Amino acid sequence: VAPPPKKKEVGPADWTQYAIDTPTIEGLKKADREGYTTAFHRARTMTACPIGKGGTCCKICNMGPCRVLPPKGKDETPEERKKRTGLCGATPETIAARNFARMVAAGAAAHSDHGRHVAHTFLHAAKGELPDYQIKDIPKLFAIAMDYDIPTEGREIKDIAIDVGKRALQQYGQQDGEILNVKRAPLKRQEIWKQEGVIPAGIDRPVVEVMHMTHMGVNQEMEHIIRLATKCSLADGWGGSMIATDLSDILYGTPVPILGKVNLGCMKEDTVNIIVHGHEPSLSEIIVQAVQDPEMIAYAKSKGATGGISLGGICCTSNEILMRHGIPVAGNYLQQEIAVITGALEAIVVDVQCVMQGLAELAKCFHTQVVTTSPIAKMQGAYKHYSYDERYGLETAKAIVKDAIDNFPNRDKNKVSIPTEQQDMVVGFSHETISYMLGGMFRASYRPLNDNIINGRVRGLAGIVGCGNARVKNDYLHVELAKELIKNDVLVLTTGCSAIALGKAGLLTPEASKYCGAGLAEVCETVGIPPCLHMGSCVDNSRILMAATAVVRDGGLGDDISDLPAVGCAPEWMSEKAVSIGQYFVASGVYVLFGVGFPTINEDVCTNYLFKDIEKTYGGRWDFVEKDPYEMAKRIIAQIDAKRKALGIDK
Ligand code: CUV
Ligand code: SF4
Numbered sequence: 001v002a003p004p005p006k007k008k009e010v011g012p013a014d015w016t017q018y019a020i021d022t023p024t025i026e027g028l029k030k031a032d033r034e035g036y037t038t039a040f041h042r043a044r045t046m047t048a049c050p051i052g053k054g055g056t057c058c059k060i061c062n063m064g065p066c067r068v069l070p071p072k073g074k075d076e077t078p079e080e081r082k083k084r085t086g087l088c089g090a091t092p093e094t095i096a097a098r099n100f101a102r103m104v105a106a107g108a109a110a111h112s113d114h115g116r117h118v119a120h121t122f123l124h125a126a127k128g129e130l131p132d133y134q135i136k137d138i139p140k141l142f143a144i145a146m147d148y149d150i151p152t153e154g155r156e157i158k159d160i161a162i163d164v165g166k167r168a169l170q171q172y173g174q175q176d177g178e179i180l181n182v183k184r185a186p187l188k189r190q191e192i193w194k195q196e197g198v199i200p201a202g203i204d205r206p207v208v209e210v211m212h213m214t215h216m217g218v219n220q221e222m223e224h225i226i227r228l229a230t231k232c233s234l235a236d237g238w239g240g241s242m243i244a245t246d247l248s249d250i251l252y253g254t255p256v257p258i259l260g261k262v263n264l265g266c267m268k269e270d271t272v273n274i275i276v277h278g279h280e281p282s283l284s285e286i287i288v289q290a291v292q293d294p295e296m297i298a299y300a301k302s303k304g305a306t307g308g309i310s311l312g313g314i315c316c317t318s319n320e321i322l323m324r325h326g327i328p329v330a331g332n333y334l335q336q337e338i339a340v341i342t343g344a345l346e347a348i349v350v351d352v353q354c355v356m357q358g359l360a361e362l363a364k365c366f367h368t369q370v371v372t373t374s375p376i377a378k379m380q381g382a383y384k385h386y387s388y389d390e391r392y393g394l395e396t397a398k399a400i401v402k403d404a405i406d407n408f409p410n411r412d413k414n415k416v417s418i419p420t421e422q423q424d425m426v427v428g429f430s431h432e433t434i435s436y437m438l439g440g441m442f443r444a445s446y447r448p449l450n451d452n453i454i455n456g457r458v459r460g461l462a463g464i465v466g467c468g469n470a471r472v473k474n475d476y477l478h479v480e481l482a483k484e485l486i487k488n489d490v491l492v493l494t495t496g497c498s499a500i501a502l503g504k505a506g507l508l509t510p511e512a513s514k515y516c517g518a519g520l521a522e523v524c525e526t527v528g529i530p531p532c533l534h535m536g537s538c539v540d541n542s543r544i545l546m547a548a549t550a551v552v553r554d555g556g557l558g559d560d561i562s563d564l565p566a567v568g569c570a571p572e573w574m575s576e577k578a579v580s581i582g583q584y585f586v587a588s589g590v591y592v593l594f595g596v597g598f599p600t601i602n603e604d605v606c607t608n609y610l611f612k613d614i615e616k617t618y619g620g621r622w623d624f625v626e627k628d629p630y631e632m633a634k635r636i637i638a639q640i641d642a643k644r645k646a647l648g649i650d651k
Contacts, residue, residue, distance in 0.1 A: 006471075009044040018043075019334070019474040021504050023264040023419035027338035030417060036365055038337040039356060043470040054602025055096030058086050061216035068092040069602060093222040096603035098214040100579065100610075101229035103599055105210035107580030108232050110353055111539055112203050112240025114280055115247075116172055121282050121390050122247045123165030126158060132286055132393035135161050136253040140432075144246050148180055164250070168243050174202035181238045185545075186552045188560040189589060193234070196617060198227060198587065200235035203243075207232055222606050226614070230587045237584030242542040248320065252285055255323035255428035255536065257437075257529075262503040264335065265422030266328035267344050270307035272300045272408045274401065275330050275339055277313065278351030279537065281320035283373050283388050283397065287311065287349065288325050290397035300405045309401070314339065315354050316496060316537035323428045323536050331504075332475070332497035333574075334468040340368050343415035347404035351388075352377050354467070354575060367410040371400055425508035427499075427534040431547040437527055446547070446554040448527075449491075453565065454556050454649050457519035459489040460640030461551075463544050463585075464532075465498050466570030466578045469596050472627050475501035477571035477595050480629035481636075482507055482532055488637055489517035492532040493544050498570070499534045507532045541581050544568075545588060558647055562589025562619025565643040567636050571595035571629065586610075586620040591639045593632055598624040 015028040018040050028040055051057045051067045059065035066086035070076065076084070085091055125133035135141060141161055145152050150163045171179050178199045182190060193199045200206045210232045213219035219228065249255075267273040274291065276284040288311065290296060297308040312330035313321055321327040330339050333354055339345050340362050347369040348359065360381035363370045369383035373396075378385050384403070386396055432444070439445035452458045462485050468474050478501035482492050486507070494502050502508055508530050513521040516531045524531050535543045548561045557564055568585045570578045572595055579599060582592045600606045601624060615621040625632045644650045 006047060008047060013044060015040070017473060020476050020479065021263065021421070023331075023421050024335060024338050024474060026417075026419060027341045031341055034415075036341055036362060037358070038341075038362070039334060039358060039470040048471065053597065055099045055600040055606065056092060056602045058090060058095040058098070060098065060214065061088070063087040066090070066095070068095055088217065090220065092603045093605035094220050094225065096600040096606040097222040097225035097229075100599045100606065101210050101214050101225050101232070103576040103579040104229040104233050104583050105207045107575065107577035108236035108240065109207045110577050111236045111244065111580065112172070112207070114352070114539060115203075115240035115244035116169070117280055117282065118244045118247045118251070119165060119168040122251050123162065123169060124390065125251060126161035126165050128158070130390050130393065132289070133251060133390065135250060137250045140246070140254050141250045144250065147184065161250075165247070168247060171239065171243065172203045175205060176201050179203060179235065179239045181242045182234070184549060185238065185588070186549060186560045192618060193587070196227060196230070198231040198234060200231050200239060203235045203239040206235045223609060226606075226609065230583060233580045233583035234587055236580045237542055237545055237588065241539040242545070244539040245536070245542045248281055249430070252281060252320075253324050254432060255430045256433050257426055257428045258326045260322050260326050260328065260425050260427045260503075261422050262329040262331075262425055262500060263421045263423055264330055264339060264342060264419040266310060266312040266330050267339070267342055267418050268307050268310050269344065269416070269418060270305060271310040272303070272305045272308070272346050272405050273310050273312070273344050274346060274404050275312045275314055275348045276317050276321070277315055277336055277348055278317045278355055278374075279315065279353045280351045280374070281317060282390055283349070283351060283393070284313070284317045284321050286393040286397040287401065288321055288327060289394060290401045293398070296398065296401055296405070299402065300408070303405050303408045305405070305408050309405070316539070317351060319496065319499065319537040319540075323534070328422070329500055329503065332468055332500035334470060334474045337362055340366055342418050344411060344418050346407045346411070347371055347400065349373060349400055350377070353577070355379070366415060367407055367412065369403060369407055371403070423504055423506055425503040425534065426510065426530055427503070427508060429529070429533040429535050431535070431543045431550060434533065434547060435550060437529060446550045447556075450551060450554055450556045452523050456649070457489065457523050458491050459519070459637070460491075460565030460567070460644065461493060462490050462566070462636055463493045463495070463541070463568040464502070464571070465495045465538070465541060465568065465581065466573040467497050467575050468501070469572045469574040472572055472596055474572070475504065477627060477629050477632070478502060479505040479507065481569065481571055481632050483515050484630060484633035485636065486512070486516045486520055486531040488633070489520040490637065490640060491520060493535055493547065494532050495535050495540050495544070496538040502532050503534065508534050538577055538581065548588070548590075560589055560619065563643065563647060565640040565647070567591045567593065567639050569593040569632065569636060571632060582622065586614065586622055587618050589619040591620055591623065593623045593625060593635060595625060595627055595632065597626075598622070
């Protein structure tokens, strides 16, 4: 049973216990001095609900909500346990599994809908209907066309692209058969999925199916609920997220290593400061163009911003334009409010996911414009809403930028305090790029990495991903865990807000090899890579799946992802998307460790299944450590060593 949520905290806060980076700590102190409230402040006075936490509250019908929390501090007899059900008789494990499944469905829906929008934009761009969007990566277009069984020989690029766009969109509504990208997985993995019946027919259907089967009185067998949730998660990882990544690469360019910068120092005293926040790249890509327009820059200067315009990003929209254009990252999830508190932010332009509603209230204390841009995401109290339509891309982007420029003279100089912190980082490690760096342009391959895993210079691979969470010290778990792992020769692959945390801590630079064990340091220095590789946004966790598959393909480390000394971890997760990601990694054969909390942790039967028995089926399983990064590292390394032993490559 998880520890009870922390007691309410009173009195002045020591913010060094809540964050590790100076701009955040300073921003929180400023909030105290001037009376602003952030998620960090609210976390001190609001405790998490002790009944709902850990999966033991059912509210799916109007006879409930029913609470099925185990009794505190004493053991139950089997008879007592049997009586502990909801009004309808639903067992605690059914309730926990249903809650878990609904989180997977919400996460899968978010990623997949993002992928759908990319595919939609892609198709219309391919048809030539969107003047501000062009197909950028032709080789990847051909590669994806091949994967989609679309003929390429002697055909126009345009026609191939139209077919790819149509085929991607068709995956969403497909009712029979299998989604295309599962064919990319190792054969043995596909066999397991077939046997379990978890290969999704389409991308949308399993989301609906989970919502249906978790409706009152439908699926009431824990393992079967998890099975259908697994299918839904695969529709995310090998479906919607993979489409989002692949088509974004073709449309906006496949990332290659470039130098980037991270932290709030990207904002300047003498520039109009604009931050994009959210997930979908379609508008932010065009805002990148708009802020570079000489006319816009001249206009900014005419309003007194002598330095022109500074664009920065937060969360995954930021990762997208960082990887492709080197646009600086202002911060990760919990810095969205801190960016406003600088008093120097003219506009924060948000699309979907991970945007806190608290932003709107906070922005009212300043001149900051909160601009919502997605047809599905409005916010009460926001400055303006655009239902973004790609046909008018640059026009809309320029209108937003112009508004922000006009807002510059409203900045209150007395409220401004911009942090100077900014950290260099090397980013842009798509799985394709990694194989080029390892094997050379003409022999692109993961084999050199495999050899280094076999000879033990690289002990294993760890994906560190996911959000920040105001219930724990921000970034601390990401950073300490990564340091501990690279010290033990584990190569870290990172995405999302975790990648931004590692960036701030300087771990995305080649110089970070000073924290590495001798073996990993040697490999990083030879190949010229940092010990932590920024692979992109949260949908780009699909790149990690592809990298793992390529490692299997290139030989020497078994014949399935579950044979690899590779693990996944989301130490500070908060979003439902993280649960979907975790589940598709487990189903792909990976050990996945969560921090802060686990959706079923207060219900032992379902948790036992997810933490133990599920491994017999998929070779992957879940685990949980609340907030000790060293214990996390210990378990991850033990897992890696066990896999090495099974492969016969332990020293
Ligand atoms: Ni896509 S899901 S907070 S890691 S972006 Fe950051 Fe992100 Fe949200 Fe979680
Ligand atoms: Fe309670 Fe059953 Fe209704 Fe859930 S479905 S709220 S357990 S009566």
